[in-house]
Amino acid sequence: MSPEPSATLVRRHLKVGWTSLLLFMLLGLVLEGLHAFKVGLYLDGDLEARRLMWTLSHAHGDLLGLIHLAFAAHLSRLNLSERESEATSSLLLAATVLLPGGFFAGGLVVHGGDPGAGVLLAPVGALALIAATAICTRASWRQ
Numbered sequence: 294m295s296p297e298p299s300a301t302l303v304r305r306h307l308k309v310g311w312t313s314l315l316l317f318m319l320l321g322l323v324l325e326g327l328h329a330f331k332v333g334l335y336l337d338g339d340l341e342a343r344r345l346m347w348t349l350s351h352a353h354g355d356l357l358g359l360i361h362l363a364f365a366a367h368l369s370r371l372n373l374s375e376r377e378s379e380a381t382s383s384l385l386l387a388a389t390v391l392l393p394g395g396f397f398a399g400g401l402v403v404h405g406g407d408p409g410a411g412v413l414l415a416p417v418g419a420l421a422l423i424a425a426t427a428i429c430t431r432a433s434w435r436q
C-alpha cells in the first residue's frame with residue numbers, strides 16, 4: 294500500500310530541512326574557520342563581495358532549512374489541496390537550491406566589488422520562495 298501523499302511530503306521536507314540545516318551550519322563553521330585562520334581569499338579587502346555572498350548563502354540556507362521543517366510540521370493543518378501542496382513543495386525545493394546556491398556561486402568568482410553571474414539565480418529562488426509563501430498564506434486565511 295502506498296503512503297498518503299501528505300505523509301510522503303512531510304517525510305520529504307523533514308529530510309530536506311534537516312539536511313539543509315546540517316549543510317549550511319557546516320558552511321557557517323567553515324566561514325568561522327576562514328576568520329580564525331585569517332584566510333585571504335575570504336577576508337582580503339578587495340574580496341568583500343565574496344564575504345557578503347557566502348554569508349548570505351549560509352544565512353539563507355539555514356533559514357530555508359527551518360522553513361522546510363515548519364512546512365512539514367504544519368502541512369496537515371494548512372488545508373492545502375493536493376495540487377497546492379505539491380506546488381508549494383516544488384517551489385520550496387527550487388528556492389533551497391537557487392537562493393543559497395546562487396549566493397554561493399556568486400561568491401566563487403568576484404569582479405572587483407561585484408559578485409559573479411551565479412548570483413542571478415538568487416532572485417529566481419527568491420521568487421519561488423515568495424510564491425510558496427503566498428500559497429501557504431492564502432490557505433491559512435481560508436480555514
Ligand code: HEM
Nearest residue numbers: 318319320321322323324325328344348351352355356359
Ligand atoms: C553551527 C552553526 C552556525 C555557525 C558555526 C555559524 C557561523 C557563522 C559565521 C562565522 C558568520 C559570519 C560570517 C562572516 O561575516 O564572515 C555567520 C553569519 C550569519 N549567520 Fe550563522 N552560523 C551558524 C548557524 C546559523 C543559523 C542556524 C542561522 C539562522 C537560522 C544563522 C544565521 C546567520 C546570519 C543571518 C548571519 C549574518 C550576520 C551578519 O552578517 O549580520 N547562522 N554565521
